[in-house]
Amino acid sequence: MRVVKYDEIVKSIRDMIIYSTTHLAPDMLEALKKAYENEKSEVSRAVLAQLLENAEIAQKEWKPLCQDTGLAIYFVKVGEDVRVEGGSLKEAIYEGTKKGYEEGYLRASTCDCFTRANLKDKAGYNLPPIIYFDLVPGDKIEIEYAAKGGGSENVSRATVLAPAQGKPGIKEFVKKVVSDAGPNPCPPLVVGVGIGGSFDMAAVMSKHALFRSIGTPNPDPEMAEFEEELKKELNKLGIGAMGMGGTQTVLAVHIETYENRMCHIASLPVAVNIQCHSSRHSHITI
Amino acid sequence: MAEYRLKTPLTDEDVEKLKAGDIVYLTGTIYTARDAAHKRLVDLIEKGEELPFDLKGSVIYFVGPTPPKPGEPIGSAGPTTSYRMDSYSPILIEHGQKGMIGKGKRNEAVKEACKKYKAVYFGATGGAGALLAQRIKKAEVIAYPELGPEAIRRLEVEDFPVVVVNDCYGNDLYEQGRKEWENLS
Numbered sequence: 083m084r085v086v087k088y089d090e091i092v093k094s095i096r097d098m099i100i101y102s103t104t105h106l107a108p109d110m111l112e113a114l115k116k117a118y119e120n121e122k123s124e125v126s127r128a129v130l131a132q133l134l135e136n137a138e139i140a141q142k143e144w145k146p147l148c149q150d151t152g153l154a155i156y157f158v159k160v161g162e163d164v165r166v167e168g169g170s171l172k173e174a175i176y177e178g179t180k181k182g183y184e185e186g187y188l189r190a191s192t193c194d195c196f197t198r199a200n201l202k203d204k205a206g207y208n209l210p211p212i213i214y215f216d217l218v219p220g221d222k223i224e225i226e227y228a229a230k231g232g233g234s235e236n237v238s239r240a241t242v243l244a245p246a247q248g249k250p251g252i253k254e255f256v257k258k259v260v261s262d263a264g265p266n267p268c269p270p271l272v273v274g275v276g277i278g279g280s281f282d283m284a285a286v287m288s289k290h291a292l293f294r295s296i297g298t299p300n301p302d303p304e305m306a307e308f309e310e311e312l313k314k315e316l317n318k319l320g321i322g323a324m325g326m327g328g329t330q331t332v333l334a335v336h337i338e339t340y341e342n343r344m345c346h347i348a349s350l351p352v353a354v355n356i357q358c359h360s361s362r363h364s365h366i367t368i
Numbered sequence: 369m370a371e372y373r374l375k376t377p378l379t380d381e382d383v384e385k386l387k388a389g390d391i392v393y394l395t396g397t398i399y400t401a402r403d404a405a406h407k408r409l410v411d412l413i414e415k416g417e418e419l420p421f422d423l424k425g426s427v428i429y430f431v432g433p434t435p436p437k438p439g440e441p442i443g444s445a446g447p448t449t450s451y452r453m454d455s456y457s458p459i460l461i462e463h464g465q466k467g468m469i470g471k472g473k474r475n476e477a478v479k480e481a482c483k484k485y486k487a488v489y490f491g492a493t494g495g496a497g498a499l500l501a502q503r504i505k506k507a508e509v510i511a512y513p514e515l516g517p518e519a520i521r522r523l524e525v526e527d528f529p530v531v532v533v534n535d536c537y538g539n540d541l542y543e544q545g546r547k548e549w550e551n552l553s
Contacts, residue, residue, distance in 0.1 A: 122549075122552065123545070123548075123549055124369075125369070125389065125531065125545065126545075128391075129493050132493045132496050132499055132529070133493065133495065133496060135496075135499055136493075136495070136496040136497070136498050136499040139498040139499050139502065140444075140497075140498035143498065145437075145443070145444055145497075145498040145501065146434045146443065146444035146497060146498065147444070147495065147497065147498060148444060148446055148494070148495045148496075148497045149431065149432060149433050149434050149443065149444040149445055149446050149448075149497040149517075150432075150446075150448070151434060151444075187434055187435045187436070187437050187443055188434055188435075189432065189433070189434045189435070189443075189517055190516070190517075191517075198404065200516050200517075202516070232449075233448070233449045233471075233472070233494065236449065264472070264473055264542060264546070265471065265472050265473060265491075265542050266449050266451070266471070266472035266473060268471065268494035268495050314553075317553040318550065318551050318552075318553055319546070319550065320545070320546045320547070320548070320549035320550035320551070320552065320553075321545075321546055321549075322545060322546075322549055324471065324491060324493055324494060325472070325473075325491075325542045325545070325546070326491070326531065326541055326542070326545045327541070327542075327544065327545020327546055327547075327548050327549045328545070328549050329549060329552060329553035330553075331553075358494070358495055359495055360495035
């Protein structure tokens with residue numbers, strides 16, 4: 083059984099948070115540059131130019147790309163042959179989150195659902211995070227992190243379609259979600275689509291789809307083709323950068339299905355998780 | 369699409385020349401407020417009490433910045449989604465507010481108030497918080513410090529870049545832009 087120190091996990095998470103909220107991931111930067119080149123609308127191009135300049139400033143000054151440094155979201159794969167010494171893995175993630183947000187001068191955005199009071203004094207600075215654990219073979223701990231802003235979460239949707247609605251039904255649903263959202267979630271977007279499993283699993287997969295590097299298609303050729311088809315369709319909406327009108331509404335569509343397209347015989351669950359252009363995601367393996 | 373450099377506070381004449389799609393660089397004092405602060409401002413108006421700043425000609429920026437690092441006036445400071453202020457903005461506009469800076473769609477009541485009382489809704493680039501912070505030269509919390517990032521701040525801005533989304537003639541850049549570019553990709 084391999085042993086990993088609690089403090090090592092805390093520090094790795096802290097550093098990952100501070101770095102990825104100030105340095106736009108290379109895949110996003112590349113996608114934004116491509117969108118800038120391809121955008122035909124003048125006003126949208128001006129917005130994209132600002133976003134590229136913003137990424138430069140943020141990186142140079144280690145200043146947050148966006149003031150909404152989000153809820154901290156983690157997908158964690160824990161090897162069956164590794165254990166943490168000096169505390170639990172969950173506690174380490176909590177402490178790493180608190181340290182990263184507090185010491186990185188990031189915003190504490192967690193609050194009580196009803197009083198709306200900020201939780202920084204009660205639960206801890208930007209605590210709690212959202213964590214999904216999975217148990218896998220091996221002796222490593224793999225942690226994927228994203229800072230997920232509120233604006234794009236607010237327009238995300240999940241549904242369960244009738245099986246007969248099939249791909250056209252999914253297409254219609256995804257299109258409606260992006261169309262209704264319009265300028266609000268800060269386009270150009272990455273659109274995560276979870277298909278299958280159960281109602282809740284579709285939503286989790288739609289979130290995890292956002293962690294995938296842009297430019298990496300779904301390994302299932304049919305789903306990869308569906309991703310391209312949806313992207314093309316969504317870019318016809320004309321929403322453009324920050325909704326000001328243009329041809330580059332969506333940078334990528336990422337589909338995830340459950341265990342090779344599995345679902346219940348009565349259902350077709352679909353969830354759409356919207357990601358703004360400031361996709362701050364990263365991963366570490368310990 | 370015209371380009372203007374304007375000083376705050378804004379006047380009726382300033383607002384009248386602006387059309388949806390125009391680019392504006394704002395210089396002067398603006399105030400920050402999100403929904404929690406808006407609610408308190410509207411409560412004060414309803415009670416007939418004095419507000420923490422003069423609404424006449426004012427521009428309010430919907431923003432909850434990150435904490436500043438030592439030596440900085442403000443942290444990252446891009447706009448938040450504006451619809452959460454929709455139920456409050458018309459009341460503030462009626463009492464003299466002239467400009468709002470945010471991102472995303474506004475409802476009919478806000479657009480109507482812009483027409484009736486001559487006010488304008490500007491869009492700033494969401495997610496450009498590091499860039500926009502460079503145009504903010506001073507920041508001071510003037511009310512509700514307990515709201516943290518949602519406190520009301522007085523900002524001194526220089527050439528703060530915004531785009532007119534809703535003008536005082538009922539035009540809406542989001543609707544116009546989308547109509548123009550639909551099916552053209």
